[in-house]
Amino acid sequence: MNLYIWLPAMLLLGLFAMSLCFLFLRGCDQI
């Protein structure tokens, strides 16, 4: 496994998923 690719990719994937939760929070506010 190429750590220079996978490690940042996984970190960013997690942060992206959390940002989707923030979007969901905004959606709940708008509903």
Place this chain on the structure above:
Amino acid sequence: MFIQIWLLPFALLVTAILLAFPLSRYLAWIMDGNYQPLAIFKWFEKRLNFGPQNWQQYAGSLLIFNTLLFVFGFLILALQPWMPLNPSGKTMLAPTTIFNSVIAFMTNTDLQHYAGEQYLSNFSQIFFCITNLFLSAAIGFSALTAIIRALRSDLAVGNFFLDMWRIVVYIFLPIAFMLGIIFISQGTPMTFKSSIQVTSLETPTLQQTLVVGPVAAFEAIKMLGTNGGGFYAMNSAHPFENPTAFSNFFNTLAMLLLPFSLVLMYGRMLKRVRHSLIIFSVMLFLMVSAIIWTITFDTLKPNPALMGHAEQNYKIVTVPATTNLPVDQHLGNLEGKEMRFGTSAGATFAALTTGVACGAINAEMDSLNPLAALTPLLGMWLNCIFGGKGIGMISMLLYIILGIFIAGMMVGRTPEYLGKKIGAREVKLVIIALLIHPLMILAPTGLFAATHWGINAVTNPGAHGLTQILYQFSSAAANNGSAFNGLNLTYGFWNNLNPAPEAIAWDITTGLIMIFTRFLPILAPLAMAAYLGAKKTSPYSLGTLRDDTMTFWFLLLGTIFIIGALLFLPVATLGPLAEQLGPIPFTKMSF
């Protein structure tokens, strides 16, 4: 024999119920802020409590806190080779496994695609695992508290950081400390050493290396916080995590304490204790049924392949080699179980662990007879048989709102809960929260069962393999964390030359599922509770649906079964039920 089998679950439930009542009083007292902190704690609390938050700010704080926890955990695991307390020089886990593990511990799931004693150093176990065990458990608890405050129309839903502090300092730490002392007294290791060398009885000339660490502290919060992630891969079946039947009793009791108490805390804080007693009794009914079902179909019946498929009747035979040994076939089906805990401990624990979304195991889940395996699956699908800390009561709240709404539609009255009219906005949020769960279980199960991702990972063909896949996704979605260990999905260290073939797909998919099924079913109910609480209270009239009667009890049970369980009946037919009835074509019913 009857006592031998049924005394343990009976004693566990009775003790948990008796302790839940005073504990719920204490929880309500702490979370309402009616306590006087010590001077040194007061200093911290004044700084943490920067002011009351509304629900959007509370939810935002919760998400930001978890994002930081994700980054913190990721750094600890990624830097494992360079951190102290690593005498055996364990290197870094694979990045996808780090991703999965960090999310798992952050979301209270603790799905471990690694074996703790093999892949984690003591530094990671302490600073990553134990930290997350405390904090992730507190997240669900604080979410429930915010929802309760929103429902009772408080001007603000509290301060997230103060709530977290209260939960960890005043609730978790004292109880975990007492549990830790009990576990140490039974022989659980508690040391910063990584391993010890022992001379075994079998081979006196050879030394064996046994991994140790701060297991007692780990175990206490692992069970108390309904986390479930074990120090060792064998979890509570390992003799170091759970040495004796006495420690097993407290191990099991610890995971029941807070889910039981939180339901009563809900009633106390809302000043509707009778209502919470009705909810409590529905959950207890489901839990008792689950325990009886599991013990009957797992401990008291043999593998269905022996009974239904073979032509001869199953009979107990005396094997000459075991004549003088204390082996008794009449004890029941103990395949995959630990003898030291007694006959029914494995089945009891299996029924309880998924009910309360803990996910620890003291027996092998993959060994459960197929019908008995329905119970852990049902516990995860419903997620409200007491459920995880906070999350169980929140899931039950969703069913309550939905049940009242359906009842209101049936009799033509506006549905009301706690005196507030339930409107379209609230129902939309409830449905969104309820539908995320089955979507995140059934869609990936179907995808993985149909593609090489799943097919290459199962170790048992046919219906049991489907159940293995289904269980893994149910476990991720319910934030449970147990697994049918037959699935081959450990990548291991990043430089592992022979990882499991589909580990990357499993790591990433379950990781994403855990995030979405943890936070979305917290955010939507919080929004719903805030909108509901902001409405004007309608006066109680003769036509109002009473929420503290037996009618409501049946309504709630019916809603849970029809909305919750029926969603999963098709996949249950394809998995556990098909396995019970035997290979296709089905020849004989075997129960």
